[in-house]
Amino acid sequence: MTALVGLLVVVPMLAAAIGFVAGERQWVRDILTVGTLAGATAIAGILLAHVESEGTVVLRVGDWDPELGIVLVVDLMAALVLLVAMATILVVQLFAIGQRRTAWGADPQLSGPLLLVLTSGVVLAFLTGDLFTLFVAFELILVSSYVLLTHQGRRGQIRSGMTYVAMNLFASTLFLVGLAVVYASTGTVNLALLAERIPELDDPLRWGIGLWFLVVFGTKAAIFPLFSWLPDSYPTAPTTITAVFAGLLTKIGVYVLIRFHVLTGMDDLGPLILTLAALTMVIGVAGALAQDDVKRILSFHIISQIGYMLMGLGLFTLAGIAGAIVFLVHHIPVKTVLFLVGGLIEEREGTSALDKIGGLAQRQPLLAVLFALPALSLAGIPPFSGFVAKLALVDAGIEKVVVPIVVIALANSVLTLVSMVKIWTGVFWGSGDDESATPIRILRPGHRLMVGATAVALVASLAIAASFGPLWELGERAAADLLDPSAYIQAVMS
Amino acid sequence: MSVTLALVVGGLTSVGVYLMTSRSLTRMLLGFALLGHAAVLALLAAGGEAGERPISGDAPVAELSDPLPQAFALTAIVISFGLTLFLLALARRQAQLTGDDLVEDDLEDRRIALETEAEGHDA
Numbered sequence: 229m230t231a232l233v234g235l236l237v238v239v240p241m242l243a244a245a246i247g248f249v250a251g252e253r254q255w256v257r258d259i260l261t262v263g264t265l266a267g268a269t270a271i272a273g274i275l276l277a278h279v280e281s282e283g284t285v286v287l288r289v290g291d292w293d294p295e296l297g298i299v300l301v302v303d304l305m306a307a308l309v310l311l312v313a314m315a316t317i318l319v320v321q322l323f324a325i326g327q328r329r330t331a332w333g334a335d336p337q338l339s340g341p342l343l344l345v346l347t348s349g350v351v352l353a354f355l356t357g358d359l360f361t362l363f364v365a366f367e368l369i370l371v372s373s374y375v376l377l378t379h380q381g382r383r384g385q386i387r388s389g390m391t392y393v394a395m396n397l398f399a400s401t402l403f404l405v406g407l408a409v410v411y412a413s414t415g416t417v418n419l420a421l422l423a424e425r426i427p428e429l430d431d432p433l434r435w436g437i438g439l440w441f442l443v444v445f446g447t448k449a450a451i452f453p454l455f456s457w458l459p460d461s462y463p464t465a466p467t468t469i470t471a472v473f474a475g476l477l478t479k480i481g482v483y484v485l486i487r488f489h490v491l492t493g494m495d496d497l498g499p500l501i502l503t504l505a506a507l508t509m510v511i512g513v514a515g516a517l518a519q520d521d522v523k524r525i526l527s528f529h530i531i532s533q534i535g536y537m538l539m540g541l542g543l544f545t546l547a548g549i550a551g552a553i554v555f556l557v558h559h560i561p562v563k564t565v566l567f568l569v570g571g572l573i574e575e576r577e578g579t580s581a582l583d584k585i586g587g588l589a590q591r592q593p594l595l596a597v598l599f600a601l602p603a604l605s606l607a608g609i610p611p612f613s614g615f616v617a618k619l620a621l622v623d624a625g626i627e628k629v630v631v632p633i634v635v636i637a638l639a640n641s642v643l644t645l646v647s648m649v650k651i652w653t654g655v656f657w658g659s660g661d662d663e664s665a666t667p668i669r670i671l672r673p674g675h676r677l678m679v680g681a682t683a684v685a686l687v688a689s690l691a692i693a694a695s696f697g698p699l700w701e702l703g704e705r706a707a708a709d710l711l712d713p714s715a716y717i718q719a720v721m722s
Numbered sequence: 723m724s725v726t727l728a729l730v731v732g733g734l735t736s737v738g739v740y741l742m743t744s745r746s747l748t749r750m751l752l753g754f755a756l757l758g759h760a761a762v763l764a765l766l767a768a769g770g771e772a773g774e775r776p777i778s779g780d781a782p783v784a785e786l787s788d789p790l791p792q793a794f795a796l797t798a799i800v801i802s803f804g805l806t807l808f809l810l811a812l813a814r815r816q817a818q819l820t821g822d823d824l825v826e827d828d829l830e831d832r833r834i835a836l837e838t839e840a841e842g843h844d845a
Contacts, residue, residue, distance in 0.1 A: 296790065360794055367801045374808060378815075386816050387826045390747060393812065397754055397805060398742065404761035404798055411791060412768035460831070518834055 229278055230287040232271050233300050233355065236310075240264050240348040247341030254336060258325055261340040265318040268347065272311040279307045280702065284709075284719040286357070294418055294720050299357035301419075301720055305553055305706035306354045309483055312560050313354070316475050317347055319685045323568055324468040326677030327575070334466035338379050343472065346372040353480050357720055359410060359417040362484060363403050366448065370396050373477065376469045377461060388461035395457040399447035406440045413437070419491060420720035423713040426492040438494040442501070445488065449481025451538055452507040455531045459515060462530075463523035463580075467571025470523065474530050475564035479556055482537045486552055489541065490710040501542035506636045509535030513643040522570045522580040522651055526563075529606065529647070532640060533559055539633055540621050547624035549707035554620055554700060558605075558613040561689040565602040568682040569595065573655060575678075582654030589656035596656045598682055602689060603652070607645035613693035620700065727767045734760035747813040747823040751806060758802040765795045 243264040250256040279285060279302055289298040302310075321343060328336050349368030356362045374396075378389035411417055413433055414425040426434060447454040458478070462470050489497065512532025519525045537559070540552025572595055573588065574580045589596040605612030608619075618641060625634040692699065709715055734756050741753030769791035774781035776789040813823040820826070 360797075364797065364801075371801075371804065371808070378812065381815050381819075383819050383826075386812060386819060390812060390816070390825050393805075393809065394742070394750060394754075397809075398757070401754070401757045401761050404758075404794075405764050407794065408761070408764040408768040408791070411765070411794075412770075417794075518838075520834075 229275070229285045232275065233285060233287040233302055234289070236268055236271055236351045236355070237300070237348055240268065240344040240351070244341040244344035244348070247344065251337075257336065257340045261321050261344060262318070262325070264344060265314065265321055265347065268351070269311070269314040269318050272307065272314045275302050276307040276311050279304055284716065286719050294357070295416055295421060298361050299418070299420075299720055300352075300355040301357040301716070302355055303706070303709055303716060303719075304702060305483075305487070305710065308553065308557060308702055308706060309479075309560075310351065310354050312557050313350055313476055313479075314347070315688065316560050316564050316685070317343065317350075317472060319681050319688075320468050320472050320475075320564060320568070322684075323471070323571070323678050323681040326674040326681065327466075327468060327571065328674060334376065334469055335379055339376060339466070339469065342372045342376050342379075346376070346472070350476060350480065354483065357419050359407055359419065359422070359488075363400070363407060366403065366480075367400065369477065369480065370400065373473060377465045377473075380466070382464070384464040388457075388464050392457045392461040395447060395454075399444050399454075402440070402447075403444045406437070406444055409440065410437060418720070419488070420713070420717040423491040423493075423717055431496075434494075435496065438489060438492070438497050441488055442485070442497065445481050445485040446504075447481070448478065449485055449534055449538075450478045450531050451504055451534055452511055452531075455508070455512070455534075458531060459519075459524060459527040462527045463521065467567065467574060470527075471564045471567035471571065474526065474567050475560045478530055478534055479537075479560055482534060482541075482552070482556060485538075486541050486549065487710065490544070490549060490707075491713050491716065495544045498542050498544045501538055502630060502633050505535045505538035505542050506633055507535075508532065508538060509636060509640045513640055513647065516647040517643065517650070520582045520650075520654070522573060522582065522655065523567070525647055525651055526566050526570055529566075529644065530563060532644065533563070533606070535640070536618065536621055536637065539637060540624060542633070543624050543628050543630065545624060545628050546704060546707050546711060547620070547627055549710060550700065550703040551617070551621040551624045553706050554696075554703040555617040557699065557703075558617040558689070558692055561685050561692065562602045562605050562614065565598070565682055565685045565689060566606065568678075568685065569599045569602070572598070572678060572682065575675075582651065585655045586658035587656070594679065598679070598686060599656070600652070601686060603648040605689060605693070607648050608641045609645070611693060613689055613696065616693060616696045616700075620703075724767075727763060731760045731763050731767065734763070745824045747809065747816060747825065751809045751813065754809065755802070755806060758798070762795045762798055762802075765791045765798065 243260045247257045247260050285302040287300040288294060324339060346369055349365050352365035353362060356365055374393050377392060378385050407417060413429060414422060416422060426437065450458040462473055509532050512528050512535060516525045516528035519528060537552045537555050540548045540555060570580055576592060577585045605614040608614040622634050622637055738753045738756035738760060741749045744750055769788035773787040774785045776786040816823050
């Protein structure tokens, strides 16, 4: 099993390297990217099954003592999120292959291999057992995301790319300084050892470390007030890239926030995190209501949804953290589908501005269905996955009697629905302009692949709702492992 | 941790943050370079007292300096080197497009703000 864990990190890197030098031979790149991602998804599935029955898998790279060397730890939470993430990247890559020859597509020579570098970073970020490797994983993800975001060199991309790079570079520098503080005060960066040593530190120092990393990971996760880079930069990138970023990148921030703060027992920060969660939800949705472009509305929704995950973390109870994990799993495919549909709309209509589109439901009923289902799920309408995930969080909030956050979370759902209706009426209803009266273009073969990939992702997100019972059970077990880190510590150190 | 090192880290950070808040990408880049140096020095300071050469030397273990933060620092230096190059490329592209390297406003955002203002006047 440990060999598989190593492969997950190394193979995407190697494939990316070959992809970069493959030159004009596009089929080589396609086989490499799709093959690698399909393989990674399969391995993630095997790992999840194994971890679920046998317990945590630990890989010590180079067989070093965990106090000094790099360890990769696959526990239940990591395996669960990893599977969803790998499957999502695979679907998006299929969509990208379909979209290739349109004006909206990313440069295939760069985007395929870079997506693999990003994948490698994502795997590393989920599995790493120490803070420094986490830093390296973040850098891997960020460097490839910088290039993916700006490689077309359009004016808007360069402008928003600057904000994106500056914010994230600053957060990375803070991360390094935080690492220095952690190392100076505990003598280690290994998460298992930190889970033992940080709770023993003096309160001011402990809170300082907790707050510092709340800022660092919070910038990656786009929580209030550190989100300004997100709604600006995401909509400018090609669809496939935005879809991966929207589905995954901020969620990695949330993931490490949950992992680090729960493992090191930062319960004292709970009220602060809950306050930030409420502000993130409300301001994200308020921003979405003000926008009138499909991609920008969806980008603001990423922020508001981050608030829900943060709410689960802020409760610091078993149900809360399980809720946050399950919400994370539900959110990744749903958000990705919505952005892919945004891409299909953009490709069909040549724009994603609400006032320039209309009546798409008549001309493209399939597209309307593809949008409506995940949109309802995002707003939390039963029986979709968004409903059960939100219900779990609200339930956890009521259990701990934190009324304000529950009220805000519920009110926020309504506002989410309102802005989804805004997209719906803007894009799918109405008569549309005269130009669209022309018959539908002949569909290119690529178009089928794009719609197919979107549909597959949608079916996956519906499957999450259908299998919510077992998923919730997994979430609870993962949360229990985090709250009582003794099993984690034992698995890593022994 | 030596006072000199702490002062140098502090000085680099303050100058770095000042430069980083600039609208010009070249200044921002210099700011990030200085901030990166500050972070690397902080990592070095986290290693404690300087001692004998680790790994390749033959001094007793108690007298060695801690090699781990140095390894961190090296990795961080390599990464920040690459990112500096990327920022330079970005600044060059911006200069090609607009003639300078200033960060532009978010146009969509400005538009929505103006619309809201106009609506306010109507009411």
